[in-house]
Amino acid sequence: MIGQESVCCPGLAAAPLDEDHAADLAKVFKALGDPVRLRLMSMIASRGEGGEVCVCELTPAFDLSQPTISHHLKLLRQAGLIDCERRGTWVYYWALPDVLEGIAAFLTTSRTAGVGA
Amino acid sequence: MIGQESVCCPGLAAAPLDEDHAADLAKVFKALGDPVRLRLMSMIASRGEGGEVCVCELTPAFDLSQPTISHHLKLLRQAGLIDCERRGTWVYYWALPDVLEGIAAFLTTSRTAGVGA
DNA sequence: CTCTTGTTTCGACATTCCTCTATGTTGACG
């Protein structure tokens, strides 16, 4: 799992990243660095706050095998971007906005803080 | 190079990404999905608006060979995140904030637009 | 011109990643 404080705190341009933070951040960016995972993330996040998506809705949207989609979902989950729950036969995924917001703050902080005036 | 309009427009959670946008965005995330490149990007962006960094300052910060650093800088440049200029013996790099800001907007738009509330 | 220094490019190799098929697990339904 990805530590939350390491995602939100320093700011890209606030100061040079140390190796630990860089490695931590890179995992999230790497998780988003694949077109399939980006589309999966978008499809899940499009459901909004309490929204969920069934895997049976995600899989047919791609020209990929079901295990491949399952694999990408696992990587997104390991990055802390989504979570899932089994309900009966089906498994539902939803977005965890914290890490995503942390990344966005990390990027925007880069151009506003630290450098200042 | 990465098209600017495809980075800034849709919003991650505004609607499911189509393949073209996803492929375009994924290149940028992939460029940031390496600890070395993330640290390089941070070191360069830390210089602020008109700031520059010489390669000779970047290389000794890593336990990597100079060609490896040059390779990573090339990838960041191909992603549209930085640019460089040779001045005399040395080459100076600076950050191009547009793509970075576009990514940040793309991520934040995800949790504010479309969903409402 | 030659030598030295800084940087990029070129091949090569080890590792990681994406995808597949095959198999396992979980729960619903007779």
Add this chain to the structure above:
DNA sequence: CGTCAACATAGAGGAATGTCGAAACAAGAG
């Protein structure tokens, strides 16, 4: 209990990536 459907895991093959040393290139000094 047996079977079927949805999803996850395991293992393998091929492509992409990170790294290096060697070589090429650029620019200044002597």
